Amino acid sequence: MVTKFRTLDELVTxxxxxxxxxxxxxxxxxxxxxxxGGQVTFRGRLIVSADLEGDxxxxxxxxxxxxVSDTGAPALPADTKREGDLHAAQMxxxxxxxxxxxxxxxxxxxxxxxxxxxLEMAGITVVEGSD
Amino acid sequence: xxxxxxxxxxxxxxxSVGNDExxxxxxxxxGLRIRDLLETLNIVEEEIRQVTFNGRNGRLDEAVRHxxxxxxxxxxxxxxxxxxxxx
Numbered sequence: 001m002v003t004k005f006r007t008l009d010e011l012v013t014x015x016x017x018x019x020x021x022x023x024x025x026x027x028x029x030x031x032x033x034x035x036x037g038g039q040v041t042f043r044g045r046l047i048v049s050a051d052l053e054g055d056x057x058x059x060x061x062x063x064x065x066x067x068v069s070d071t072g073a074p075a076l077p078a079d080t081k082r083e084g085d086l087h088a089a090q091m092x093x094x095x096x097x098x099x100x101x102x103x104x105x106x107x108x109x110x111x112x113x114x115x116x117x118x119l120e121m122a123g124i125t126v127v128e129g130s131d
Numbered sequence: 132x133x134x135x136x137x138x139x140x141x142x143x144x145x146x147s148v149g150n151d152e153x154x155x156x157x158x159x160x161x162g163l164r165i166r167d168l169l170e171t172l173n174i175v176e177e178e179i180r181q182v183t184f185n186g187r188n189g190r191l192d193e194a195v196r197h198x199x200x201x202x203x204x205x206x207x208x209x210x211x212x213x214x215x216x217x218x
Contacts, residue, residue: 027151044151085160086167092157094171097147108151 002057008048008115011060012122015050020058022127023050025115027108031096040096042067042104046115050124064111069099132159132197136172140205147173165201166191172203180206 005011015023026047033040044064049057116126137152157163165184169176169191181204182189189201 028154029151030154031156033156085158086162089157089160089163090167090171093155093168096155097171100153101147101149105149105151112150 001055002049002059003052005058005060008060008062008118011048011050011058012119012124014058015124016122018052020050020052021123022125023048023119024128025112025119025126027112029100029104029108031100033092033096038070040069040099042069042100042107044104044108044111046108046111048115048119062111062115064108067104067107069103132157132195132199134195134198135200136168136203137201138172138174138203138205141208142174142178142203142205145173146203147171159197160195163195164192165189165195168195168201174203178205180204 003014005014011023015021026049027044028047029042029044031040031042043066046062046064047059048062049059051057119126133154133156135152135154136148138146138148142148143150165182166176176191179191182191183200183202183204184190184193185198185200195201
């Protein structure tokens with residue numbers, strides 16, 4: 001079961017009261033593209049979670065501000081079909097990754113560092129998720 | 132279609148995906164397979180230990196479809212080795 005908190009402070013207070021000193025920070029980014037792929041919109045979230053007893057967890061989700069990026073990619077024909085599908089999908093993926101690295105990756109990293117700093121100042125150690 | 136990709140281990144620093152789990156919107160592509168994404172994601176096939184497709188073991192020749200969630204797990208790197216050689 002996951003107990004969700006509205007603010008990071010509430011989560012930290014809860015964890016400290018229960019003697020929990022470790023948390024994970026996970027980033028998630030959703031992209032959406034304009035028709036033709038010329039613009040990519042990024043919406044990011046940071047999920048701070050900590051394991052409690054048993055299979056219980058505590059979590060807080062912070063939204064990272066939305067960014068609209070101009071990829072400069074030429075518009076793809078709306079009727080791209082069959083043999084062109086594969087290339088169009090690869091191009092779309094490449095364009096979104098390029099736009100992400102050009103700006104939003106740094107936005108997410110900055111948000112992650114701010115959350116990590118706040119947790120560490122409160123005495124919570126941020127650990128890597130298990131692979 | 133919409134697909135979600137996450138990478139683990141050293142792929143977080145070596146792939147184009149990075150630390151964050153990412154969801155992409157792609158044109159529908161009947162012939163698109165997991166293997167077709169690797170070059171764009173900057174993931175070397177030989178370095179993959181496991182790929183999961185919607186939480187189960189996946190195959191690189193498997194077709195990618197709407198709402199696919201892919202996770203790539205790398206083989207462990209040997210300290211000091213420049214590359215690993217498969218036997």
